[in-house]
Amino acid sequence: MSDDNVEDVEAFRQRAREWIRANLRRADGPGQTLRGKDEQQDLAEVAREREVQRMLFDAGFAGICVPKDYAGQGLTPAHQRAFNDELVGYEYPARLQVPPMTPCMAVLLEFGTEEQKQRHVPAILKGEEIWMQLLSEPSGGSDVAGALTSAVREGDEWLLNGSKIWTSGAWWADWGLVLARTNWDVPKHRGLSVFILPLNAPGVTVHRIEMLNGNREFCQEFLSDVRVPDSDRIGDVDDGWTVGVRWLFHERMQHNSPYVTRPTGATREGEKGSILKVVRDAGRIDDPVARELAGEALEIGLVTEALNHRVARGIMTGTMSDQAAAVGRLLMCVSLSRQSTIAFEIAGAAGGAWADDDGEAAERGTDFLMRQTPSIGGGTTEMARNVIAERVLGMPREQALDRNVPFREVPRGSARQ
């Protein structure tokens, strides 16, 4: 930022603090969990989050790192971090951050036409449009570029057919970013294109998936002759993978993205409550074994957070390649998994059967069943390890049988489709 008029970070922090205290509600206890909830309650929470987003926008705190041309604040990541620090302990529009701000808005900002950006970015910052990504397909999770959803051109329109899966909140969101195949006669990475579409468009059917813990946030969408105007294409025809590579990068950035508003340290503490509360509610606060386990959970939480700061700074300053995001992601997933095991262990028998008044010791068994979720969603840890070995350390790529072959000739297992 060479602009001399940029507000000093500390002055901004002060202004943010005053506004947050005067306008936002204190976050009450543990934040959102993955447990199943009443549909009306879900919708009410989404409505409140849209409202909070609008308040942020009106107060000049939405899109802190988004250029002013698109109704953002045109400030720096340091300003966003200061805001996030001050947000600790307060409500925030959690559902509107990842994936709506990143990767969706980040991709729009990077690849959208001027018209697309003017139409959608301010609406996103106002909480009027909530975006989700229609990326994964039932035919394969990690092999994103192997998308089978097809887009066929008809005059000024495209006709989309296929199915997308693992879209969070598609049943209450507004718009989607879609990766589709536009050419089957070239190798897989060269026949893709990216489109945007309203989730209530004719031909889109949204099905809610029930997870093993009762959560029904994830959706599968069926696209049947969905018509998308060519003006809603992002990037060039058949060049969708150029967009896709950055899309995945913005997705890996997650909470390190400068577009994300979120209380600092929310992963570690805010969403699950302090691990020490689990120790206390399990009645083990004087048990040295439980205390040491809690110490380990704190240890890996602090280390993961420090690593994420380092990687974010490294990528921002160009001392690390974009691919280094996988390093932070890998450790974060492994750590979250370990923390879940630790909380379950500390809960003791309450991990297997609990009562409503068990406080933070309750539901640890459920969390444990869902333990692998972070290591799967947003790219598995196996993929992260491949990225680190191949892209960060420069080791030889895994053999792939779909390279330099027209996509329609690539072998598919019977489980695909």
Add this chain to the structure above:
Amino acid sequence: MLLQLSSDQEFFRETTDKFLTDQVPVEVLRRLRDEAAGYDADYWRRGAELGWTSLLVTEKHGGGNISGNGILDLTIVAHEFGAHAAPGPLIATNVVAAALAETDSHPDVIAGLLDGSTVATWCIDEPGRRPLDVDVEIRVDGDDLVINGVKRPVEAAEQASHLLVTGRTDDGLTQVLVPAETAGVTVTAMRSVDLTRRFGAVSFSDVRVPRAAAVGEVGQASAQVQRQFHLVLALVNAESVGAMQTAFDMTVEWGFDRYSFGRPLVSYQALKHRFADMKSWLEAGHAITDEAAEELGTGDDRAAMLLSAGKAFIGDYGGELIQDCVQLHGGLGVTFEHDVHLYLRRQTVNRALYGTPSQHRQRLADLGQQRDEAAANKVDA
């Protein structure tokens, strides 16, 4: 290692790196195994001239730092020490120099530490006790202080001419600087896995020093001892990460060069994934070390937790990382001829000293509880 060094810091790092490369290559380290002190006095003096002992000493006392955060600057040297498995009492001398400068005491000793002619060390650990759990007694007797008890392990105990002793006076802690030749001080050499670092057990039997030998106020040293302990943790963590970095780099290179069944080791996915894990632990070690040192240098109260998190993590995962480097080298990795053990030794000793990973996890729970209680009180108020 800091992600971005200023040009002054980079110049400083490079100077130390070149000096160590030139003065203590691996052949020299192997030879120093048989030397009593584990380092050469002239080497230490020349290192001190490069600024190794002056970063935590105020300008008033003849020192000075580079960036305004002397602790952060010193972690650059500690990192290079680990990366080269370098000899010399870096941590011991710096802790004492910082303590003396902070309390404005023993200026003659500070001068000697700064020019490398004097070596001093901190006697803190005691047999069978947790770090900072002090049982050695420092009794006030008229104008004298009388010390009784045993400290071990003490780094460079036989090389140090001055011993900074932390002991208990009634309910408080006292620190005193004791000349090593004082009557009643006995130093017994200990054995260690580090090739060049020496340790001793120091016993104090009615050791009598004038009250003026106190470093800071008698019975009031608790906060100062905490600061020294934190400083040691910052340096030990930086040094271990340096050792991890060298072992990792060496192993990556080996993985590319070594062929089995007609393929380089790094073409096997099973091994690539292990390298990826190691890379994540390595970067995490850098990250937690640098963040902690930064916050310690600026007096942030998060520093204590970050330092213990780093000590526990680097102790455990640094050990796993370097042991995996050994594994990937096969039989060669456990020979004296191969270099990887030089770094494993350094990291291993550092893991055991100043609190094990397990002890630091317990400390983290204590600190976390204090933090939560403080936060709860703040909300109530």
